[in-house]
Amino acid sequence: MDEDYPVTLLSRMLEIYSPSGHEKEMSEFLAGEMKRLGYDVEVDEVGNVLGRVGSGLPKVLLCGHMDTVEGFIEVKRRGKVIFGRGAVDAKSSLAAFICGAKRYVELGGKGTISVLAVVDEEGKSEGMKHYLSRTSETFDFAVFGEPSGAYSVTIGYKGRIVFSVECTTAPGHASAPQLFENSIYVAIRLIDKLRSMEAEWERVGEIFDMPTMCVTLINGGSQDNTIPGRCEFSVDVRVPPSRDVYDLKGRIAGVIEDFKVGEKRATIRYDFKDENMPFVESEDSVMVRAFRDSIMAVKGRECKLIKKTGTSDVNEFVKKFRIPTVVYGPGNSRLDHTPNENISIEEYGDSIEVIARALMNLSQG
Ligand SMILES: [Zn+2]
Incomplete structure (x- = not known):
């Protein structure tokens, strides 16, 4: 994966307008990109894309959503910031998962990393519900991609x-x-x-x-x-x-x-x-520690733990899977659903490093 790839990937994802119910083009695009990066890719009936890299244990799920709320925002780069619908909620999280897992494997990391890109998170969670109703897969850890900011982790949703x-x-x-x-x-x-x-x-x-x-x-x-x-x-x-x-x-x-x-x-x-169901992860779980240590290593910053009053696909997921889970992704969630959605390129890049290192911390127990 070359150095410019993460920004190119994100820009292209922002250019493809994909409000809930209209994710087909995005689904095809991501399936193609993940294949080129060496992922094993499956696309299910509703358009969810599942890509796997690596092998063996631990088995980690990185799940993000392809859809956004309605309202296209012209994609433009202004200085060190990229504007576009989904720049915050939550295409940069998903792009960071795709790049972070790839980087982790390139660094020699062990385990099977599954990146799942679902449809309809902003709608009725049909993508996640469909996935949960069919899958017989098991995971050791899961991360959901929603904006917590690259230097914070979300550990609770109502x-x-x-x-x-x-x-x-x-x-x-x-x-x-x-x-x-x-x-x-x-x-x-x-x-x-x-x-x-x-x-x-x-x-x-x-x-x-x-x-x-x-x-x-x-x-x-x-x-x-x-x-x-x-x-x-x-x-x-x-x-x-x-x-x-x-x-x-x-x-x-x-x-x-x-x-x-x-x-x-x-x-x-x-x-x-x-x-x-409400979702809450213990402050001293292995997952939270893996991210805390990673954020400290990447940025020298103390990781902030966040609890949100909303709900997301993670609430569906924890009905079925009781495994250490956190929600993580770059971006300021106050910009969610606003016409000003934008992401700092530096923060986005840092989040990719944070994910790669957090995976390393998890695999090393
Ligand atoms: Zn979201």
Whole structure:
């Protein structure tokens, strides 16, 4: 791999616009590049690309996503910075995995490094879900590519519960509101109940350690002269690692069930649509040590450990694999999804070294 290759690879990845659902060109491009670098490459039905280099143990998975949010950003290099959609979230992480694993093998590193590039991470995680449903592979360690900054490692993500509620009542004429229950008012009362549950959670203090709740969608009524017979809303709950997702689901269901008892004139149905497990890696795990030591060796800097309130594909992954896992990648995550996504070439280059050395640290136990 020649010296200019990492920047060339990243620039070309940024030029290929690949919002969720439109990753085909990117998938073909990466499969071709990885083959040229000597990876053993497979592409699955949904377009995920899996490339392996090296052999034997340890078996390490480096997983990144090919898709971005919508909105092409013209690819340009300004001084020591490259602009482009995905420069931060998360094409530079994925490019750094491809180059870092290759560098590691060139340095004589042992083990099998699998670079998995998935589709639809910004969508419904269909790429990761598809991979997890088919694979029978096992790994000793995993790294997920999301921007932590090249000199930091992400060791926590919250989990997530999504549910929707439908309140139905008998519709009536808007001139006689005293005669009919109003499904929008029922929904508002229930939202208030749910929010008082949230107020209890807030006593914990730190935002990462408490569950949060957000009503994200609401839809009710059909005409401006009719008392609405139907109101539906959706709620997004974020769950810290200290709380059990199933326990929390049970509590939410309990609040709704209690509420139902007092609402004689309404029918209330609810549906849990999706859930993700929280992810947390112990601060002194072998993975965290491997990256800490590597960042110190590459940059002479103390590695910062980060916990994020969002979720990513790692939350899906840890449902199935219970192995030391961290999330790592260059870039400032505050630029995620913004029209200013850009990456420092120096930081990107450092991240490749950090990955190669972290792999070395892992293989040497
Ligand atoms: Zn991402």
